[in-house]
Amino acid sequence: MTQLLTKTEIQEQAKVxxxxxxxxxxxxxxxxxxxxxxxxxxxxxxxxxxxxxGHHPDIKISYNKVKITLTTHDAGGLTQADFDVAQTISQIK
Structure with missing residues (x-):
């Protein structure tokens, strides 16, 4: 199973x-x-x-708005995979 990040790790990665x-x-x-x-x-x-x-976001579309949510469901929270995919998504225009 994928390892959950600690609160400190989450805060550090969220800053960027x-x-x-x-x-x-x-x-x-x-x-x-x-x-x-x-x-x-x-x-x-x-x-x-x-x-x-191999990590898929939850996506909600409302006309011209797209809400993306990432979490690792089987781990029950945030893992490195969530931040890796978020970083990739951030680069998509």
């Missing part, structure tokens, strides 16, 4: 993720786009990196 917040052992970010089409195009860009990492 612009726009992400940590709530209830989950990483969250909401991205806003010009319209629904751009929001969907962004979501489609998440498929390959998520599949490659």
């Amino acid at each position: 993720l612009s726009g992400w917040t940590v709530e209830e052992s989950k990483l969250h970010i909401t991205r806003t786009f010009k319209d629904f089409i751009q929001a969907i195009e962004f979501v489609n860009k998440l498929v390959e990196p998520a599949e490659s990492a």
Whole structure:
């Protein structure tokens, strides 16, 4: 099983993720786009990196807003995999 990060490790890693917040052992970010089409195009860009990492975000789409939530469900909280995927997502335009 994947090892959970400590509170200190989570705080340290969260400092370098612009726009992400940590709530209830989950990483969250909401991205806003010009319209629904751009929001969907962004979501489609998440498929390959998520599949490659074997770690998939929860995604909520509301017109031009995309809310992404990361947590490691089987570990019951945040792991290094969540921060790695968050870093990758942060680089996607």
